[in-house]
Amino acid sequence: xxxxxxxxxxxxxxxxxxxxxxxxxxxxxxxxxxxxxxxxxxxxxxxxxxxxxxxxxxxxxxxxxxxxxxxxxxxxxxxxxxxxxxxxxxxxxxxxxxxxxxxxxxxxxxxxxxxxxxxxxxxxxxxxxxxxxxxxxxxxxxxxxxxxxxxxxxxxxxxxxxxxxxxxxxxxxxxxxxxxxxxxxxxxxxxxxxxxxxxxxxxxxxxxxxxxxxxxxxxxxxxxxxxxxxxxxxxxxxxxxxxxxxxxxxxxxxxxxxxxxxxxxxxxxxxxxxxxxxxxxxxxxxxxxxxxxxxxxxxxxxxxxxxxxxxxxxxxxxxxxxxxxxxxxxxxxxxxxxxxxxxxxxxxxxxxxxxxxxxxxxxxxxxxxxxxxxxxxxxxxxxxxxxxxxxxxxxxxxxxxxxxxxxxxxxxxxxxxxxxxxxxxxxxxxxxxxxxxxxxxxxxxxxxxxxxxxxxxxxxxxxxxxxxxxxxxxxxxxxxxxxxxxxxxxxxxxxxxxxxxxxxxxxxxxxxxxxxxxxxxxxxxxxxxxxxxxxxxxxxxxxxxxxxxxxxxxxxxxxxxxxxxxxxxxxxxxxxxxxxxxx
Numbered sequence: 001x002x003x004x005x006x007x008x009x010x011x012x013x014x015x016x017x018x019x020x021x022x023x024x025x026x027x028x029x030x031x032x033x034x035x036x037x038x039x040x041x042x043x044x045x046x047x048x049x050x051x052x053x054x055x056x057x058x059x060x061x062x063x064x065x066x067x068x069x070x071x072x073x074x075x076x077x078x079x080x081x082x083x084x085x086x087x088x089x090x091x092x093x094x095x096x097x098x099x100x101x102x103x104x105x106x107x108x109x110x111x112x113x114x115x116x117x118x119x120x121x122x123x124x125x126x127x128x129x130x131x132x133x134x135x136x137x138x139x140x141x142x143x144x145x146x147x148x149x150x151x152x153x154x155x156x157x158x159x160x161x162x163x164x165x166x167x168x169x170x171x172x173x174x175x176x177x178x179x180x181x182x183x184x185x186x187x188x189x190x191x192x193x194x195x196x197x198x199x200x201x202x203x204x205x206x207x208x209x210x211x212x213x214x215x216x217x218x219x220x221x222x223x224x225x226x227x228x229x230x231x232x233x234x235x236x237x238x239x240x241x242x243x244x245x246x247x248x249x250x251x252x253x254x255x256x257x258x259x260x261x262x263x264x265x266x267x268x269x270x271x272x273x274x275x276x277x278x279x280x281x282x283x284x285x286x287x288x289x290x291x292x293x294x295x296x297x298x299x300x301x302x303x304x305x306x307x308x309x310x311x312x313x314x315x316x317x318x319x320x321x322x323x324x325x326x327x328x329x330x331x332x333x334x335x336x337x338x339x340x341x342x343x344x345x346x347x348x349x350x351x352x353x354x355x356x357x358x359x360x361x362x363x364x365x366x367x368x369x370x371x372x373x374x375x376x377x378x379x380x381x382x383x384x385x386x387x388x389x390x391x392x393x394x395x396x397x398x399x400x401x402x403x404x405x406x407x408x409x410x411x412x413x414x415x416x417x418x419x420x421x422x423x424x425x426x427x428x429x430x431x432x433x434x435x436x437x438x439x440x441x442x443x444x445x446x447x448x449x450x451x452x453x454x455x456x457x458x459x460x461x462x463x464x465x466x467x468x469x470x471x472x473x474x475x476x477x478x479x480x481x482x483x484x485x486x487x488x489x490x491x492x493x494x495x496x497x498x499x500x501x502x503x504x505x506x507x508x509x510x511x512x513x514x515x516x517x518x519x520x521x522x523x524x525x526x527x528x529x530x531x532x533x534x535x536x537x538x539x540x541x542x543x544x545x546x547x548x549x550x551x552x553x554x555x556x557x558x559x560x561x562x563x564x565x566x567x568x569x570x571x572x573x574x575x576x577x578x579x580x581x582x583x
Contacts, residue, residue: 003136003158005075006059007066009052018052025052027060029069064161064462075158084154085144086517087526091510091533092129093146094550095540099482105475106148112174116163118149120472123160127476128483129507133469135160146554167468175471176237180261183229183236190291190435191236192269193254195225224470226477227254230269230438233485237261238474240467248276255286267291267425269436277335289425291435301420302411304332304344309414313348320430323437325349327429334422345421345429353417360412364388364404371402483540490539498535506536515551523558525551 009027010016017028029049033042049069050060062075100106100121109117125148126141127133135157142154149155221243227236237257241250251274258266267289270279275294283290294301312318312328320327326348331341367385378397385391388409392401421432483503491501500509509532515523529537529544537543 003062003075003156003161005061005156005158006053006056007050007062007073007075009050009058009060010070010073017046025054026050027052029065031069062158064165064465067158067162067165075156075162087144088146088515088523088554089144089511089513090146090515090547090551090554091513092507093125094513094542094547095483095506095510095537096125096128096479097148097550098540098542099479102482103478105478108175108178109475111178112171113167116166118147119155119160119163120475121148122155123472124476124479127473128480129511131504133473135164152558161465164465164468165462167464167471169467172467172471177261180236180263183232183261183263185262185264187231188265188267189229189231189263190267190269190438191258191263192228192230192438193225193251193274194228194271195223195239195250195273222466223250225250225254226474227258230435233481235474235478235481238470240470248274248279251279252282255282255288258288259286269438280334284424289423291421291423291432293436294420294422300332300334301344302415304330304420305346305415305418308346312346318429320347320433323349323433324351325433327433329427329429329432343423343426343432345423345432347419347421347429347433349417349419352419356416357413360409360416364409368402371399374399376400486539487536490535500532501536501539506539509533509536513547515554521559523551523555 010029012029015030017030019026019028026048027050028046030044030046032045034045035042047065048063049066050062053059053061062070062073066073067075106117106121109120113120122142123138125145126138129145130137130141132141138157138160139154146152147154223239223241223243223245225239225241227238228234229236239250239254239257251270255268268283268291270290270292272293275292280290280292308328308330313326315326318326318328327345329343329345332344333340334342363384367389371385371389376398379399381391381399388405389402390405391399394400421429421436423432427435480503483506487501487503487506491498494501500506513529513533514526516526517523525548529547534544537547
């Protein structure tokens with residue numbers, strides 16, 4: 001990432017090297033040498049620290065690496081006043097501010113980030129509104145939006161970079177402790193826990209390792225997991241851990257963290273990726289009930305399906321109409337050495353059956369097409385092919401023919417449309433499915449993280465910056481998740497489906513609410529709120545008067561060099577024992 005501001009090229013004889021590539025001249029810094037025993041000479045270690053400013057060859061645009069080797073060189077942090085737009089988009093700022101105040105997040109951040117909490121909240125807004133996490137584009141966002149920073153300062157990308165590298169573990173852990181401390185720990189809740197991994201090319205980050213990537217691009221990855229309170233629809237905490245650690249082995253540490261946050265009356269909702277004997281035993285030892293999905297193709301599940309097949313698929317008392325499925329609950333042991341029987345909830349989905357059968361048939365057709373093209377060749381066949389087909393090879397090891405394993409394929413076709421949930425507590429099939437479907441929001445959190453907060457790529461080069469950016473993304477997910485839930489609740493109450501009540505569409509609509517700077521230098525609301533915007537604001541408990549009041553506040557804050565945080569600090573002193581962050 002190259003900063004917008006320029007600095008003088010350092011004058012260090014023998015260590016500064018210019019290298020031209022295309023139309024750009026890069027500045028390299030030699031920071032050491034490593035002796036190569038085979039070649040018997042020292043190999044210089046160099047890194048790019050910037051690129052030459054073509055208008056002034058003695059200056060350059062530095063990058064993040066420049067600050068590591070020249071920390072005393074001052075970079076421009078605050079952009080001049082001329083950079084602020086004459087039209088400010090305040091609609092999305094209004095609802096984000098509303099959610100932040102509802103959860104008392106500014107007060108909590110002010111406690112742990114007394115100097116830069118405003119910038120942190122601006123980065124949260126930037127990620128939500130622009131669906132982007134690249135620091136170099138933040139000034140473009142700040143140019144035409146109200147800000148939470150002191151005096152609504154527009155900071156440069158170099159300041160953003162330095163801030164990310166300055167965030168400490170104690171600050172992040174302190175916020176998470178406060179965020180979880182005021183939850184109702186006596187309330188019975190189900191925690192939905194899920195994880196994802198992200199590909200990364202940065203080589204200087206400790207947790208980047210090769211592992212089982214969900215989307216394998218041949219790159220090392222790191223893992224990110226989120227614990228989500230399904231009952232109150234709020235993310236609780238997150239974990240970042242090395243890419244070589246699989247989900248199953250990490251789960252026990254998450255259970256321990258739940259107990260460290262003093263959650264006692266807690267159950268877990270897990271997908272099939274966490275299914276293991278050790279994990280189930282660990283939850284039982286800690287008295288945590290669970291709901292877990294298992295693959296229908298697993299032997300012990302398929303045997304139950306065949307044992308109860310054709311006994312509930314058309315029974316009206318087994319119909320779960322809200323999800324268009326039929327369900328039946330039976331008791332059985334999960335393992336041979338189980339001390340008690342579990343509750344197996346078997347479900348049949350007619351539409352899912354048709355889709356899965358078609359997918360299986362298409363897979364078989366693709367395999368046949370591939371095999372026909374390679375008859376007479378020496379090939380290595382994947383495990384998936386070997387499960388569905390029998391193959392013949394000649395003495396030379398050449399592939400000559402194949403045939404379907406009809407019994408295996410028939411069994412798979414018969415299992416299409418069936419799935420199973422296992423619960424440790426007694427409940428109906430309908431209750432089990434409703435609980436499990438509630439975890440869909442945690443799935444949407446990861447979709448939001450990668451698609452709607454721009455975090456498919458992290459764009460960092462250091463451990464500190466990676467941890468800080470994940471922390472900011474977590475706060476952005478808290479806010480965006482609340483926006484999603486409120487808009488969804490509003491949509492469900494409406495007779496007709498309105499396609500503008502999604503988070504991205506609502507933000508685009510709210511961005512049309514603008515303040516314009518008049519001749520006297522004061523910002524004033526440019527036009528009235530539209531009917532569509534009024535509906536969106538209503539989902540957050542806001543109306544036209546709130547927007548007019550906010551517009552006056554923004555105008556006064558800009559005129560008096562104030563900020564939301566300084567204003568709130570005067571009106572509402574942070575009192576750790578008095579606020580409440582429940583939905």
